[in-house]
Amino acid sequence: xxxxxxxxxxxxxxxxxxxxxxxxxxxxxxxxxxxxxxxxxxxxxxxxxxxxxxxxxxxxxxxxxxxxxxxxxxxxxxxxxxxxxxxxxxxxxxxxxxxxxxxxxxxxxxxxxxxxxxxxxxxxxxxxxxxxxxxxxxxxxxxxxxxxxxxxxxxxxxxxxxxxxxxxxxxxxxxxx
Amino acid sequence: xxxxxxxxxxxxxxxxxxxxxxxxxxxxxxxxxxxxxxxxxxxxxxxxxxxxxxxxxxxxxxxxxxxxxxxxxxxxxxxxxxxxxxxxxxxxxxxxxxxxxxxxxxxxxxxxxxxxxxxxxxxxxxxx
Numbered sequence: 001x002x003x004x005x006x007x008x009x010x011x012x013x014x015x016x017x018x019x020x021x022x023x024x025x026x027x028x029x030x031x032x033x034x035x036x037x038x039x040x041x042x043x044x045x046x047x048x049x050x051x052x053x054x055x056x057x058x059x060x061x062x063x064x065x066x067x068x069x070x071x072x073x074x075x076x077x078x079x080x081x082x083x084x085x086x087x088x089x090x091x092x093x094x095x096x097x098x099x100x101x102x103x104x105x106x107x108x109x110x111x112x113x114x115x116x117x118x119x120x121x122x123x124x125x126x127x128x129x130x131x132x133x134x135x136x137x138x139x140x141x142x143x144x145x146x147x148x149x150x151x152x153x154x155x156x157x158x159x160x161x162x163x164x165x166x167x168x169x170x171x172x173x174x175x176x177x
Numbered sequence: 178x179x180x181x182x183x184x185x186x187x188x189x190x191x192x193x194x195x196x197x198x199x200x201x202x203x204x205x206x207x208x209x210x211x212x213x214x215x216x217x218x219x220x221x222x223x224x225x226x227x228x229x230x231x232x233x234x235x236x237x238x239x240x241x242x243x244x245x246x247x248x249x250x251x252x253x254x255x256x257x258x259x260x261x262x263x264x265x266x267x268x269x270x271x272x273x274x275x276x277x278x279x280x281x282x283x284x285x286x287x288x289x290x291x292x293x294x295x296x297x298x299x300x301x302x303x304x305x
Contacts, residue, residue, distance in 0.1 A: 027284025
């Protein structure tokens, strides 16, 4: 309600001043006098309001200083919560609140980056690309018959001087000495 | 109170705006009359009244205000003020009005001069 009253007063003052200047510019002296009177009334009302508000504040401060137990008032003043709502960010970097905040924030940011990387990576594979990759891997693929030893290789191990540790390991797995 | 450079600059700007505004208003409201302008000027006004005294007609109220405003300029009415109907009136001023007289007369006619009467100037042109 007070804000509406103040806005109405200021609006009346400004509108009256504008119309007064316009009327003066148009040589309409009686209108200019009328709007000047409106400006004067609004100015006096706003000035009175400002003075009354200052007086009310002084009265409140005086009353607060002289009423109640000083010790209780001091305790209340000292235990009043701080109005600095971001103090926790400045003077407590060694405490967990800041660490957790940054941890959670960092996690959110990293999750976002990972999501973006996943989306971009999923766009880089295509059926044509997969076929090309399969063709490139073909030279190093397993032989068509698998890795079973053929008879020639087995008999070659009986030749003196032949010593292939991997072939002998496969032969042992197959139950041969 | 500390006067910082920003406050000083702001104050200077406000002072400059105020001075310029006052000078502009002074220029706009200053009477600077030219030599007597030859010819005639035609005035057509639209008038309306609301809540006026009984027994007073719109015609005589308009005539009273126009005659009153005529005293502020150096021209005079050449002939009577003719009612055109529908609240319109016509008059001829001799000699024609210079720029300042024109603004002054229009301002007076459209101003709050006569109670319960509002007049708007429809035309104020020089007659050939």
